[in-house]
Amino acid sequence: MSVRAVRGAVQVDVDEREEVLARTRDLVSEVISANELTLDDFISVIFTSTADLVSEFPAVAARELGMGDVPLMCARELEIEGSMPRVIRLMAHVETSRTRAQVKHVYLNGAQALRRDIAQ
Numbered sequence: 001m002s003v004r005a006v007r008g009a010v011q012v013d014v015d016e017r018e019e020v021l022a023r024t025r026d027l028v029s030e031v032i033s034a035n036e037l038t039l040d041d042f043i044s045v046i047f048t049s050t051a052d053l054v055s056e057f058p059a060v061a062a063r064e065l066g067m068g069d070v071p072l073m074c075a076r077e078l079e080i081e082g083s084m085p086r087v088i089r090l091m092a093h094v095e096t097s098r099t100r101a102q103v104k105h106v107y108l109n110g111a112q113a114l115r116r117d118i119a120q
């Protein structure tokens, strides 16, 4: 087993609590299934939200999925002119037998445009 970093991002349609939670759950769930992970494999997860998302912390959605004992952190993304609005990003460190090249990074709901080179 190795420690690997997994990236992901999702664009939220509207800044409403249930939308933020649902999109974040989708993102975390897809990271888990695409990389055949269990909750035990997670070492830590960092989320960022763009400054236009103020209705909920993405970490709440991760706890809803059972990550209550995983160290979580939320932070604000850099406000770069012209960057995509309403985006929640994730960086997870996980234990996995996958090589770095085998790790699948997950970009959902329009966020694929952020990293077409690695989005599945």
Ligand SMILES: O=C(O)C(=O)C[C@]1(C(=O)O)C=C[C@@H](O)C=C1
Residues within 6 Å of the ligand: 007, 008, 009, 077, 078, 089, 114, 115
């Ligand atoms: O991967 C993303 O979510 C991006 O928006 C790309 C990118 C990058 O340039 O590597 C830019 C900003 C984020 O903080 C993370 C990564």
